[in-house]
Amino acid sequence: MLVFMKTGDLSQRERILKTAAQLFARRGFHAVGMTELQEAVQLGRGALYHHIRSKEELLYDISREYISDLIASATEAGEEQDAREIIQRLGRDLVHKIASHQAELTVCFREVHSLTAERHAEVMDLHVRYEGLWRSAMKKGADQGCFRPYDSILLKGVLGMYFYSYLWLRPGGALGSNVIAERLNELALRMLARDSVAN
Amino acid sequence: MLVFMKTGDLSQRERILKTAAQLFARRGFHAVGMTELQEAVQLGRGALYHHIRSKEELLYDISREYISDLIASATEAGEEQDAREIIQRLGRDLVHKIASHQAELTVCFREVHSLTAERHAEVMDLHVRYEGLWRSAMKKGADQGCFRPYDSILLKGVLGMYFYSYLWLRPGGALGSNVIAERLNELALRMLARDSVAN
Numbered sequence: 001m002l003v004f005m006k007t008g009d010l011s012q013r014e015r016i017l018k019t020a021a022q023l024f025a026r027r028g029f030h031a032v033g034m035t036e037l038q039e040a041v042q043l044g045r046g047a048l049y050h051h052i053r054s055k056e057e058l059l060y061d062i063s064r065e066y067i068s069d070l071i072a073s074a075t076e077a078g079e080e081q082d083a084r085e086i087i088q089r090l091g092r093d094l095v096h097k098i099a100s101h102q103a104e105l106t107v108c109f110r111e112v113h114s115l116t117a118e119r120h121a122e123v124m125d126l127h128v129r130y131e132g133l134w135r136s137a138m139k140k141g142a143d144q145g146c147f148r149p150y151d152s153i154l155l156k157g158v159l160g161m162y163f164y165s166y167l168w169l170r171p172g173g174a175l176g177s178n179v180i181a182e183r184l185n186e187l188a189l190r191m192l193a194r195d196s197v198a199n
Numbered sequence: 200m201l202v203f204m205k206t207g208d209l210s211q212r213e214r215i216l217k218t219a220a221q222l223f224a225r226r227g228f229h230a231v232g233m234t235e236l237q238e239a240v241q242l243g244r245g246a247l248y249h250h251i252r253s254k255e256e257l258l259y260d261i262s263r264e265y266i267s268d269l270i271a272s273a274t275e276a277g278e279e280q281d282a283r284e285i286i287q288r289l290g291r292d293l294v295h296k297i298a299s300h301q302a303e304l305t306v307c308f309r310e311v312h313s314l315t316a317e318r319h320a321e322v323m324d325l326h327v328r329y330e331g332l333w334r335s336a337m338k339k340g341a342d343q344g345c346f347r348p349y350d351s352i353l354l355k356g357v358l359g360m361y362f363y364s365y366l367w368l369r370p371g372g373a374l375g376s377n378v379i380a381e382r383l384n385e386l387a388l389r390m391l392a393r394d395s396v397a398n
Contacts, residue, residue: 028312030229110309113227153374153382156367157360164359175352183352187390 013051016041017065018103020058025103029059029111060119063108066101067126070094074133083141087192088185090134094162095181098169105166134159138192147192158188212250215240216264217302219257224302228258228310259318262307265300266325269293273332282340286391287384289333293361294380297368304365333358337391346391357387 019040023032034055038048052058070093077089098105112123135155141147148154162184169180218240222231233254237247251257269292276288297304311322334354340346347353361383368379 028229030227114230151382153379154386156364157383157386160363161356161360164363165355168355180352183350184356187353187356190389190392191386193389 016043016048016051017058017061021062021101021103021107024059024062024111025106029055029107029114056115056119059107059111060115060123062104063112063115063123064126066097066104066108067123067130070097071126071130071133074130078133078136083137083144084146084189086137086140087134087188090137091162091185091188092178092181095165095169095177095184098162098166099171099177099180102166102169102171105163109166131155131159141192146194148194154191158191161187161191215242215247215250216257216260220261220300220302220306223258223261223310224305228254228306228313255314255318258306258310259314259322261303262311262314262322263325265296265303265307266322266329269296270325270329270332273329277332277335282336282343283345283388285336285339286333286387289336290361290384290387291377291380294364294368294376294383297361297365298370298376298379301365301368301370304362308365330354330358340391345393347393353390357390360386360390 016037020032020037023037023040032055034045034048037055037058038045041048052061073093074090077086077093080086080089108123112120115123135150138147138155138158139150142150165180165184169177171177215236219231219236222236222239231254233244233247236254236257237244240247251260272292273289276285276292279285279288307322311319314322334349337346337354337357338349341349364379364383368376370376
């Protein structure tokens with residue numbers, strides 16, 4: 001395990017994960033073979049297998065790492081006092097992660113069912129934990145009196161709005177991810193606001 | 200082609216499509232073979248190939264039919280006078296289609312990239328047309344003075360909220376799809392409302 005702690009190897013491993021995610025996103029997990037991955041990362045089979053154990057393990061790591069990062073940043077954001085501030089940080093971090101890890105999210109959304117039962121359960125559990133941090137922020141806002149009472153459709157509606165952007169976000173597009181995050185945050189706060197303006 | 204126009208064959212074909220969608224959603228498009236599908240629909244190879252030409256064609260039909268239906272109902276809804284009424288009909292029809300065709304949406308979201316270039320383009324074009332009908336309703340509402348000015352992030356945000364429900368909607372769950380549609384519609388109208396309450 002020590003090998004993963006050395007900086008050189010860490011970045012080599014990250015390069016392999018990133019390249020694999022991009023290949024899987026472009027051509028499909030099942031269509032990409034290890035030989036193709038070897039060529040893409042310009043490593044021999046031995047060197048490649050020094051960093052990864054199997055194609056399924058790659059899928060597992062790709063699916064797990066971005067959501068683990070999101071849990072870490074959301075846990076930190078949850079320490080803010082103001083629930084509106086928490087939601088805005090959660091939204092900003094999520095949009096930036098989607099923009100920087102679009103291939104990883106694409107692969108996870110498409111292929112998470114290809115993981116073995118145990119690994120599938122673990123990745124789904126990370127998503128449940130992440131969702132729980134949004135739930136806490138929404139409940140905190142309701143307690144503070146700035147958000148409407150919490151319910152699960154509100155949570156799913158807000159998360160859906162953000163997550164769906166993995167399909168349309170263009171990192172090099174005319175609208176930068178800062179602008180997109182701000183706009184989606186504004187929509188989330190409208191959804192969460194205590195007083196309805198819709199009726 | 201005449202064979203598809205006979206009622207008996209139509210429903211047989213629909214049964215095959217529905218079963219295939221459920222198999223693909225559960226086990227993955229690449230993991231399911233034609234023999235497994237034959238067994239699931241209880242048809243011999245000859246009888247099965249009377250209705251479909253290939254596994255890719257099944258994927259094509261699964262991906263195309265629900266969105267074609269949505270375009271038809273959204274075109275009709277677009278004739279309403281009141282833009283808020285149009286949005287509510289679009290939202291209701293979408294949630295009901297997701298609830299009744301959850302396997303089809305799951306397969307399309309996961310596997311649309313497995314289609315040949317031409318078929319992929321055709322299915323994506325149907326999604327663009329469907330999105331265009333939501334755009335028209337949003338612009339109509341802006342012209343009528345009940346919605347804020349249209350922009351593309353607003354469109355993607357609203358659509359994302361609805362579409363993401365293919366991942367969490369439980370047709371037999373405690374909340375029926377009517378209730379879910381009403382709640383998501385209310386959130387959509389909050390996002391679209393002219394006056395901001397969020398700031």
